Amino acid sequence: MEEIHETGKHYYNNLTEKQKYIAKEMFFLADLNGDESLSISEYVNFLGDMGFKSCNNKSFFAKLDKNGDGMLDFDEFLSLYYLYCSDKLVFCDGRGCGAFLKGTYFTCIDCFNNESNTFNLCSFCFYSWNYDCHKHTTLLDNSSLLRYMKERANRRSSYASNKSSIVDTRGDYSSSEKTEVEIQMEVEIGDVAALCSGCSIM
Known part of the structure; x- marks a missing residue:
């Protein structure tokens, strides 16, 4: 402290x-x-x-x-x-733990991205599986999470730029829509690739 x-x-x-x-x-x-x-x-x-x-x-x-x-x-x-x-009042959600997480800890990225409440574990609870069954499976340590967030933001920015440059010269909406979907898929695939290559612990 x-x-x-x-x-x-x-x-x-x-x-x-x-x-x-x-x-x-x-x-x-x-x-x-x-x-x-x-x-x-x-x-x-x-x-x-x-x-x-x-x-x-x-x-x-x-x-x-x-x-x-x-x-x-x-x-x-x-x-x-x-x-x-600074939003650093983070505590372990491990079974009966509740430790203040001031060092390395693990966060569920699905909850972090989409839920109102995050799911966090201290190193001990993470490695010893000391937590109730959780609906998501991918947890990153806080350092890897920062890299993931940066990579995700970069890819979202790239997707937005590509989307704005799409011009459907034939007036075929379905063609343009397909292109956007393809770009979105590339973004999601890129997120997963960054997640797997940039994180030593999952």
Whole structure:
């Protein structure tokens, strides 16, 4: 967590004044008694009101509490704020696990692309099959997922360019439609090829 604590402070320092104001307001909103620190009860109640289930507990509070005094000052709160704003509050969906995923973890790409909720596993739960039956089969580690997303975005952009350049000189709509379908198939095949060649773990 040390790296996250440091990143949180640097993240805050690079915010605009308006964004810094929002971060402070969020902290003051959680600080019900106005003592400029968050107790465990204030922390749990605040995150519960925001709808966070996986991190509104004593275990995650202790990770954020860098000096171990049982309270979160503003600097320690910034770690939570950074994780929240950067969408890095990710926890393991393994059976009975719930570990905070701050290093390498595995994500279901189908859920990532198409579902409202992602499905993520820590390395231990992934390798030991410690999870309930999942409807999809392809999981990538987070580094490979970034490469997959980049390749997918590039291919989508290429598809859009090719689609806009299609000219049906014969006025035959079915011919143009077929061409678009063929291009789309190439994109999907390219996605799968990139997935297989660029990822060491599946």
